[in-house]
Amino acid sequence: MSVKITVLCENTVQVPGLLGEHGFAALLETPDATVLFDTGQGFSLIQNALRLQKDLRKVSQVVLSHGHFDHTGGLLAFLGVHGPCPIVAHPDVLAERFRWMPVGPEEKPVSIGIPWREAYVTSRGARFQWQTAFTEIAPNVFVTGEVPRKSAFETGDPKFVIRQNGNWAPDPFLDDYSLVLKTAKGLVVLLGCAHAGLINILDHVTAQTGIARIHAILGGTHLGFSPQAQLEGTIEGLRRFQVEHLAVSHCTGLSPIARLASEFGAGFTFAPVGFTLEA
Numbered sequence: 001m002s003v004k005i006t007v008l009c010e011n012t013v014q015v016p017g018l019l020g021e022h023g024f025a026a027l028l029e030t031p032d033a034t035v036l037f038d039t040g041q042g043f044s045l046i047q048n049a050l051r052l053q054k055d056l057r058k059v060s061q062v063v064l065s066h067g068h069f070d071h072t073g074g075l076l077a078f079l080g081v082h083g084p085c086p087i088v089a090h091p092d093v094l095a096e097r098f099r100w101m102p103v104g105p106e107e108k109p110v111s112i113g114i115p116w117r118e119a120y121v122t123s124r125g126a127r128f129q130w131q132t133a134f135t136e137i138a139p140n141v142f143v144t145g146e147v148p149r150k151s152a153f154e155t156g157d158p159k160f161v162i163r164q165n166g167n168w169a170p171d172p173f174l175d176d177y178s179l180v181l182k183t184a185k186g187l188v189v190l191l192g193c194a195h196a197g198l199i200n201i202l203d204h205v206t207a208q209t210g211i212a213r214i215h216a217i218l219g220g221t222h223l224g225f226s227p228q229a230q231l232e233g234t235i236e237g238l239r240r241f242q243v244e245h246l247a248v249s250h251c252t253g254l255s256p257i258a259r260l261a262s263e264f265g266a267g268f269t270f271a272p273v274g275f276t277l278e279a
Contacts, residue, residue, distance in 0.1 A: 001140040003181050003188060004029045005218060005277045008048045009040030009074065010249050012272040017051050019044035020273060023070035024220055024250040026190060027054050028179065033138035036062045037179055038192055039074030046077050048273055061086040061129075063143060065177045065192020067093035072114040075121055084125035088137055090146070090175030091130045094118050097171060100159040109161055109168060132174075134208040140182040146174050147196035147204045153233035154197025157225040171195075178219070180205045183279040186244070187211050191219030193251050197230075198223075199237035206241075216245035218277050223260075224253015231256055235263055247271040 009025035023040035027049070036059045039045055049056050056078060062085055065071055072093070079085065097113035122128070131137075133145040160171040173195040181188040187205060194201060198221050206212050223231050238246065246264055248257060249271045261268045271277075 001030055001181070001183050003183055003279050005188070005190060006052060006054060007249060007271050007273055007275045008052065008054065009038070009044050010271065010273045010275075013274065014272050015274045018048050018273045023073065024065075024192060025071075025074060026219070027059075028141070028181070028190065030138065030141060030181075033060045033141060034058045035060065035138065035141060035179070036078065037190055038063075038065050038071040039078050041070050042074035042077045044273070045074040046081060052274060056081050059085060061088055061137065063137070063177065063179060064089040064093050066090075066173060066175045066195060067095060067097055067114045068112055068193070069115050071192055072116075075114075075126065076116060076124060079121070079125040082125075084127055087126045087128050088131055088143060089128060090132055090177060092175035095175075096163060098161050098163075098168075099157075100161065134204070142180040142182075142205075142209070144178045144180060144201060144204055144208075147176060147178075147200050149197065149200055150203060151197055151199050151233065151237070153229050154200055155227060155230060156195060156197065157222065160195075178205070180209065181279070182209065182211065183215060185279050186213030186215035188216045188218070188277070188279050189214065191217065191221065193220040193222045195222060198234050202237065202241050212241075214241045214243045215279055216247065216277055217243055218247045218249070218271055220250035220252060221248055221256070222251045223256035224251055231259065235260070238264070243267070245269070245277070247275065247277060
């Protein structure tokens with residue numbers, strides 16, 4: 001299968017006329033399907049798609065990687081252009097989510113979940129299709145479903161929390177999805193934020209597909225908000241998988257980006273708005 005992925009929303013741009021925002025969205029085009037993976041915050045999705053000559057009306061389904069505002073906020077803008085559309089997601093994508101952040105002189109839990117209630121987005125055309133398992137959503141295109149947490153070093157960002165029995169508890173991110181594409185060159189893995197841990201994700205997708213070759217990884221890794229030990233373990237894990245192309249975005253962080261570029265040389269690239277990957 002041939003595939004083309006175009007980054008539509010990301011924190012940075014390198015081409016005049018495109019817009020950056022804190023968020024992520026990518027358009028996946030295959031011979032059988034056109035899939036929008038995430039929607040950014042909603043400030044740039046439509047404008048960037050027009051500028052890049054990508055017709056969002058051709059999208060056959062949307063996949064939401066997880067329920068944060070910077071990946072789901074553009075859903076209404078998309079539905080306004082497209083009309084009713086299937087939305088593949090984990091049921092937890094609609095849950096309340098918080099992150100401890102500075103508010104005045106102290107830190108407080110700030111709401112960072114999807115900004116729209118289910119009844120509202122469904123009235124605007126969202127047709128949710130809940131998935132919790134590794135599932136083929138189009139020929140050779142899969143969602144990871146819930147990713148088992150096995151690597152001890154992928155501890156993530158402890159500031160992400162949910163309300164649980166009246167108390168604050170770590171967010172388990174059961175809804176952290178990635179897209180997996182089977183191509184003639186190997187697997188292509190498209191990440192939202194990789195809250196489940198990049199190596200956990202790669203272990204999961206190779207086990208589920210029976211394919212060990214990772215041709216390319218594209219998207220956010222959240223290494224910019226994770227402990228140094230997680231970055232070191234991730235680099236070691238990527239070498240174990242012999243990833244051919246690593247193209248990072250969004251929440252990877254400037255210092256981890258510099259480190260990854262140094263470690264992987266020609267196999268590394270940064271993926272701003274307008275970046276394309278073909279396989």
